[in-house]
Amino acid sequence: TDISTHILDQRMRSPVYNASGVMCRETTELEAVRHSDAGALVSKSCTLEARDGNPEPRYAATPFGSINSMGLPNHGYRYYLDYAAHYDYTDKPLFISISGLSLADNLHMLDAFQRLKRPLLPEVNLSCPNVPGKPQLGYSFDDMATALTAIHAAMDIPFGVKLPPYFDISHFEMAAEIFNRFERLKFLTCINSIGNGLVVDTDSETVLIKPKNGLGGIGGDYVLPTALANVNTFYRLCPDKQIIGCGGIGAGEQVFQHILCGASAVQVGTRLWEEGAGLFTRLNQELVAIMQRKGYQCLADFRGKLCTL
Numbered sequence: 001t002d003i004s005t006h007i008l009d010q011r012m013r014s015p016v017y018n019a020s021g022v023m024c025r026e027t028t029e030l031e032a033v034r035h036s037d038a039g040a041l042v043s044k045s046c047t048l049e050a051r052d053g054n055p056e057p058r059y060a061a062t063p064f065g066s067i068n069s070m071g072l073p074n075h076g077y078r079y080y081l082d083y084a085a086h087y088d089y090t091d092k093p094l095f096i097s098i099s100g101l102s103l104a105d106n107l108h109m110l111d112a113f114q115r116l117k118r119p120l121l122p123e124v125n126l127s128c129p130n131v132p133g134k135p136q137l138g139y140s141f142d143d144m145a146t147a148l149t150a151i152h153a154a155m156d157i158p159f160g161v162k163l164p165p166y167f168d169i170s171h172f173e174m175a176a177e178i179f180n181r182f183e184r185l186k187f188l189t190c191i192n193s194i195g196n197g198l199v200v201d202t203d204s205e206t207v208l209i210k211p212k213n214g215l216g217g218i219g220g221d222y223v224l225p226t227a228l229a230n231v232n233t234f235y236r237l238c239p240d241k242q243i244i245g246c247g248g249i250g251a252g253e254q255v256f257q258h259i260l261c262g263a264s265a266v267q268v269g270t271r272l273w274e275e276g277a278g279l280f281t282r283l284n285q286e287l288v289a290i291m292q293r294k295g296y297q298c299l300a301d302f303r304g305k306l307c308t309l
């Protein structure tokens with residue numbers, strides 16, 4: 001049973017890796033993912049300068065997932081640039097998440113990464129919901145088109161984007177039309193957390209996290225149907241791009257479902273935060289068991305083959 005996959009020409013021994021933001025802010029964390037059974041790794045979204053992020057508590061686990069308003073805490077792009085400069089690319093693919101506070105910052109950081117002339121894979125984050133005063137690009141189609149036009153003009157290497165969840169068919173269609181304009185935009189990571197949810201503790205009658213009156217991005221079991229809808233819809237609307245699934249993965253079954261909906265690889269956030277890097281070993285085993293039960297030899301046997309009625 002072969003669970004390997006490729007993103008562009010880069011092979012992954014497993015289709016499962018971390019979601020940006022989880023187990024990836026420190027080089028020690030990136031190394032933990034690299035030494036795990038994950039098939040790749042992605043770094044914490046970086047900004048031009050280091051950021052402390054939002055006041056704590058800013059993450060909370062909940063009965064069916066998590067809520068977070070981290071506020072883009074990271075060491076600044078040079079820290080991740082150094083990691084990418086010394087990384088052994090023969091091991092597993094390295095994705096670099098970029099989340100500049102302005103288009104100029106994004107262009108500056110992307111240029112620095114492409115000048116390394118290393119096979120790193122930039123994932124431009126269009127969907128951070130937690131920086132007060134910074135509306136996310138993914139929900140402003142004109143601004144997103146402007147940014148991607150400038151990024152595509154500046155980038156000689158292939159890149160991807162981290163997308164927010166969309167909920168309206170016309171939004172899927174408008175977003176896909178924009179993405180399809182850009183040939184070197186090669187992968188779409190769907191989805192980021194569902195922005196600005198609110199989780200309340202009944203006993204204390206209090207929110208769980210400090211920033212933004214308790215509002216934060218929702219992840220975990222709550223978001224699986226939305227994640228699958230975004231994966232499958234962009235899989236159908238953007239046939240020249242690969243889809244990386246993210247959202248609601250806690251067991252091999254959801255890995256299987258994301259791939260069935262069209263994902264070439266999948267990322268895990270909430271469940272990884274709660275369980276640790278042993279998660280990848282478990283997910284790989286559970287995916288193999290499902291494939292064996294169904295008689296599938298490789299991921300291509302079922303990728304994108306979701307049946308409709």
Ligand SMILES: O=C(O)c1[nH]c(=O)[nH]c(=O)c1Cl
Pocket residue numbers: 021045068069070071072073099125127128129130131192193217
């Ligand atoms: O608050 C964060 O750092 C954060 N949190 C998220 O759930 N998604 C993001 O893209 C980011 Cl950048």
